[in-house]
Amino acid sequence: MDRSGPRRAAVRLEHVSAPPDLPDLVVRALRMSLERGYVQASRSETGRLLATLAATRSGTIAECGTGCGVGAAWLRSGAPKTTRVITAELDPGLAHGVMTMFAGDDIDVMHADWGSLREHAPFSLIFLDASSAREWPREEIVALLDDGGMIVLDDFTPCPSWPPLVRGRVDTLRLEWLSDERFTSVDVMVAEDTSVLVAVRR
Ligand SMILES: C[S@@+](CC[C@H](N)C(=O)[O-])C[C@H]1O[C@@H](n2cnc3c(N)ncnc32)[C@H](O)[C@@H]1O
Structure with missing residues (x-):
């Protein structure tokens, strides 16, 4: 199999100033992405934001x-x-691969539908990608958050207009999160082609 495409896609150059060294855990996860040709991994600009938010x-x-x-x-x-970190993955090969990789690293990996995370709520931070968030009723996500809890949604395309647009139509997911008065929120452009929405429950 020609793996040059996935390899290029998984290791992207960063668009912001950052030290070149990545945390060891991240290097191992990126290596697994390369080996499996997995191209949906979070990019490093998003990862650095995640780590910074997680520190709070x-x-x-x-x-x-x-x-x-x-x-x-x-x-x-x-x-x-x-702080506990728990993650759920539906694909058995991925879930069990990550479980093995992170055994002993204090990350709880579940082979489960993300709905199963409910048993471990409330959460101080929930991270998911925008496509997944479009399929999950927003109020169910809100119900899992602790007071002062934070939701982080990645994989948006930056858009300067209001209301936000995606492929010429109103991006209702972004619109709803950004105008929900229960939250203080922002769409952060982490690279010229990617933004991440952060919303904190007041
Ligand atoms: C965009 S990728 C996630 C990337 C990952 N969060 C990262 O930071 O690299 C979305 C993942 O969600 C998984 N997925 C899709 N539906 C799911 C569900 N109902 N429950 C749990 N995982 C699901 C997919 O198999 C895929 O691996």
Whole structure:
């Protein structure tokens, strides 16, 4: 199999100033992404934001959709040692691969639908990608958050207009999160082609 495409896609150059060294956990997860040709991994600009936000969190951080563990690795790298990091992945091969890779790294990996994360709520931070968030009723996500809890949604295309547009139509997901008065929120452009929405429950 020609793996040159996935390899190029998984290791992207960063668009912001950052030290070149990545946390060891992240390097291992990126290596697994390369080996499996997994191209949906969080990019490093997003990862650095995740680690920084995780550093402010106590309690439990949840990730919906583990993939090859890149997001979880950034979250674990930034979070205080006493903060739990839990991640759920539907694909058995990915979930069990990440479980093995992170055995002993204080990351709880579940082979489960992300709905199963409910048992471990409330969360101080929930991380999921925008496509997944479009399929999950927003109020169900809100119900899982602790007071002062934070939601982080990645994989948006930056858009300067209001209301936000995606492919010429109103981006209702972004619109709803950004105008929800229960939250203070911002759409952060982490690279010229990617933005991440952060919303904190007041
Ligand atoms: C965009 S990728 C996640 C990337 C990962 N968060 C990261 O930071 O690298 C989305 C992942 O969600 C998984 N997924 C899709 N539906 C799911 C569900 N209902 N429950 C759990 N995981 C799911 C997919 O298999 C895929 O690996």
